[in-house]
Structure formats: C-alpha cells, structure tokens
Amino acid sequence: MDELGRKSIEEFKEAEKNTVIAVLDNIRSMHNVGSVFRTSDAFLIEAIFLCGYTPQPPHRDINKTALGATETVDWIFFPTAAEAVYELKRKGYRVYAIEQTEGSISLEKFVWNKKEKIAVVFGNEVDGVSDEVLKLVDGSIEIPQSGMKHSLNISVAAGIVLWDIVRTTISTDL
Secondary structure, three states: OOOOOOOOHHHHHHOOOEEEEEEEEOOOOHHHHHHHHHHHHHOOEEEEEEEOOOOOOOOHHHHHHHOOHHHOOEEEEEOOHHHHHHHHHHOOOEEEEEOOOOOOEEHHHOOOOOOOOEEEEEOEOOOEOOHHHHOOOOEEEEOOOOOOOOOOOHHHHHHHHHHHHHHHHOOOOO
C-alpha cells in the first residue's frame, strides 16, 4: 500500500477535492451505486448526492463494489434529484445531465473551468435522467458512441465522465 501512495481515510478526508459532485437520479442497482463511490474516491470527487430510490450505504451489495469508498466519499440523500439540483444551484454549482438530448454537448468538447463548481447527474438505468431534472440543468453532456446500443451502464458512464472532467487536475508525479 505504501508503494502505491494510497491515502488513509483521514488523509482522504483532508485532501483537496475536485469541486465536482455526482448526482444519482433513481439508480436501481446497488452495484452501480458502489461503483460510483469507488470511482468518486479514485478521482477525489467532492461528494455524491443519492436521490429518490437510489440505495444508500451501508449495505452489503453497495460495499461489495465500493470496497470501502463509502467511508471516504461524502454523500447526502435527497428525496428527489430535482431537490438536489435546486440545492446545488443555490450553492453556485453548474449542473449538467449526462444524457443524450437535443443540444447536448459531446464529452470531448466539454470544457470545465476548474474555478467553477460543477455537478453531473446520472440517470436511471432504463429511463435516464428524469424530464423534471432535464428542465432544471444548465445543459447536457453525452458520451459519443458508435455502436448499435448508444447507451452505457451508469457505472461505466460515471467512470468515463468523471475521469474526463478531472483528468487535467490529477498529478502525474506518481
């Protein structure tokens, strides 16, 4: 562990975070939730907002994929994703849905001003980000895809998007 330069829980809690919040809008799968926790830990994401019927820690099936990240990444529950978006906007965040919509920005063209606080909303595995939330966000970002399916599992989408957003802030001095 020392050779890998991994942080302790205390060091993680004290570390400067990327000002990015992941919002989970009615995610069904505990494994997807655990995976987003693990990815958020990996990229020093500020917090996760769990909304609607998205499962909450502690739970064995979340922990199975989170591998301890529920102890490091801060999270808050909101009854609806719309309430989470209102709170984020009140606190000065720009909020983007990760969704294929008319006028969405392709991920490779999205530019994040590192001085700006942002949140990204990941939607339900079947229905995507709710229409109510889509009306509230500042825009939508989509992951370009060339295959037949044109959709990704939320845990995969979160990994791609969160990595792309923070990749320029991660130290290469490993």
